[in-house]
Amino acid sequence: xxxxxxxxxxxxxxxxxxxxxxxxxxxxxxxxxxxxxxxxxxxxxxxxxxxxxxxxxxxxxxxxxxxxxxxxxxxxxxxxxxxxxxxxxxxxxxxxxxxxxxxxxxxxxxxxxxxxxxxxxxxxxxxxxxxxxxxxxxxxxxxxxxxxxxxxxxxxxxxxxxxxxxxxxxxxxxxxxxxxxxxxxxxxxxxxxxxxxxxxxxxxxxxxxxxxxxxxxxxxxxxxxxxxxxxxxxxxxxxxxxxxxxxxxxxxxxxxxxxxxxxxxxxxxxxxxxxxxxxxxxxxxxxxxxxxxxxxxxxxxxxxxxxxxxxxxxxxxxxxxxxxxxxxxxxxxxxxxxxxxxxxxxxxxxxxxxxxxxxxxxxxxxxxxxxxxxxxxxxxxxxxxxxxxxxxxxxxxxxxxxxxxxxxxxxxxxxxxxxxxxxxxxxxxxxxxxxxxxxxxxxxxxxxxxxxxxxxxxxxxxxxxxxxxxxxxxxxxxxxxx
Ligand code: NBP
Numbered sequence: 001x002x003x004x005x006x007x008x009x010x011x012x013x014x015x016x017x018x019x020x021x022x023x024x025x026x027x028x029x030x031x032x033x034x035x036x037x038x039x040x041x042x043x044x045x046x047x048x049x050x051x052x053x054x055x056x057x058x059x060x061x062x063x064x065x066x067x068x069x070x071x072x073x074x075x076x077x078x079x080x081x082x083x084x085x086x087x088x089x090x091x092x093x094x095x096x097x098x099x100x101x102x103x104x105x106x107x108x109x110x111x112x113x114x115x116x117x118x119x120x121x122x123x124x125x126x127x128x129x130x131x132x133x134x135x136x137x138x139x140x141x142x143x144x145x146x147x148x149x150x151x152x153x154x155x156x157x158x159x160x161x162x163x164x165x166x167x168x169x170x171x172x173x174x175x176x177x178x179x180x181x182x183x184x185x186x187x188x189x190x191x192x193x194x195x196x197x198x199x200x201x202x203x204x205x206x207x208x209x210x211x212x213x214x215x216x217x218x219x220x221x222x223x224x225x226x227x228x229x230x231x232x233x234x235x236x237x238x239x240x241x242x243x244x245x246x247x248x249x250x251x252x253x254x255x256x257x258x259x260x261x262x263x264x265x266x267x268x269x270x271x272x273x274x275x276x277x278x279x280x281x282x283x284x285x286x287x288x289x290x291x292x293x294x295x296x297x298x299x300x301x302x303x304x305x306x307x308x309x310x311x312x313x314x315x316x317x318x319x320x321x322x323x324x325x326x327x328x329x330x331x332x333x334x335x336x337x338x339x340x341x342x343x344x345x346x347x348x349x350x351x352x353x354x355x356x357x358x359x360x361x362x363x364x365x366x367x368x369x370x371x372x373x374x375x376x377x378x379x380x381x382x383x384x385x386x387x388x389x390x391x392x393x394x395x396x397x398x399x400x401x402x403x404x405x406x407x408x409x410x411x412x413x414x415x416x417x418x419x420x421x422x423x424x425x426x427x428x429x430x431x432x433x434x435x436x437x438x439x440x441x442x443x444x445x446x447x448x449x450x451x452x453x454x455x456x457x458x459x460x461x462x463x464x465x466x467x468x469x470x471x472x473x474x475x476x477x478x479x480x481x482x
Pocket of ligand 1: 008009010011012013014032033034035037073074075076078079080082083100101102103127128129130131
């Protein structure tokens with residue numbers, strides 16, 4: 001029997017995506033580097049399905065309908081290149097290779113180009129939602145060679161998660177590395193959302209002395225309003241979860257957070273592009289700080305500051321303010337993520353569909369939330385929206401949260417509880433809305449010590465140098481690098 005698609009990589013993601021495709025009526029041919037896993041899969045998880053197997057690259061390619069569609073779900077990096085090279089001798093022009101792993105977008109840009117030269121259509125697709133998403137509906141973010149899209153669209157849009165209005169959480173993202181780029185930003189935003197929620201948890205726990213049950217109840221309430229999202233929902237469930245001895249399990253977990261690198265990629269990329277994606281940056285640094293456990297333990301007995309200071313006031317009102325602050329900071333994080341995607345689109349010539357991206361994240365993935373529907377509306381109303389914060393819905397939402405946002409950060413500082421993500425969001429917001437920032441002084445300093453020149457407010461574009469000390473020269477540096 002000829003299969004509709006081949007899938008290589010029989011670990012958790014690959015197996016579940018195959019079963020998902022099978023459920024939607026597609027015949028899948030499974031293959032894996034360790035070939036014995038193919039038969040094991042067919043005899044166990046895939047037993048009773050239409051899934052077929054292959055035991056070599058050649059056999060896989062021989063069993064596929066043309067143009068062949070082969071999806072890789074293997075470890076990102078050299079494994080992807082190794083499989084592409086092994087497949088090439090068995091492919092024809094117009095066949096399609098899809099990489100569904102967490103590949104870094106520059107690799108997808110390179111692979112699209114290299115394969116296009118050989119007549120093969122490459123797609124690099126973000127896949128989000130973990131094991132559960134892969135099995136029952138992931139968020140899919142495909143980019144690459146646009147000629148491949150009509151061929152894979154029916155499969156991708158059938159297996160993808162569906163938004164509450166039934167729309168598939170999958171659409172074409174853009175050329176070459178755009179799919180993996182958008183997935184990278186998604187992961188960065190996920191880091192930010194998790195950090196924001198964790199900061200709230202620490203204030204509730206340390207500053208308000210709430211019980212785990214009480215904290216879970218607050219998250220449960222929030223999940224019914226503006227903050228309705230998967231991460232708020234699982235936070236509620238985690239806070240409720242008791243260990244065998246009746247204690248909340250989360251209170252026993254070592255407070256050092258791991259990372260696989262996609263948040264770091266986003267932060268590095270934002271620095272390279274000169275876009276202030278400060279909240280994701282803080283989220284990554286917060287994980288770094290968390291992992292310095294031994295140093296933090298020593299610092300806790302050496303460094304001065306408020307300790308065990310409890311919130312004195314109306315707890316109910318403060319909890320409401322915390323929810324508003326979290327919402328406002330989250331808006332800033334998504335605005336920053338969209339600013340980064342806008343710049344990357346400009347740099348690479350991608351035609352990103354901003355409303356479509358919000359829809360792709362609306363269901364199936366870790367950052368899914370009701371709030372993404374509002375982002376989709378904002379970009380649907382105005383596709384060339386300069387900044388998400390300028391949309392009237394988000395402008396009003398951040399305006400309404402002002403007092404609460406500032407109160408939360410002020411109170412936390414008084415109690416000595418860190419809020420790096422909330423604070424950086426507010427600092428970014430205040431920076432963005434300042435027509436004048438103190439960069440004039442920085443420019444003067446640069447000109448003072450390095451003759452880097454400056455521009456005048458009244459005459460931008462013209463670079464001037466001042467001999468600030470009277471004994472420096474009048475010659476300026478040849479490079480003016482803002
Ligand atoms: P893993 O990331 O654990 O990869 C396992 C697969 O990669 C196996 O099929 C393995 O073959 C193959 N592989 C390895 Br490892 N090294 C290889 C090499 N040098 N050459 C060829 N094949 C090699 O599996 P996963 O967790 O299912 O993830 C698959 C991809 O999807 C990854 O890129 C991951 O980052 C991404 N992803 C994962 C999740 C998630 O929640 N797990 C979510 C979204 C995306 P073998 O059986 O012969 O060892």
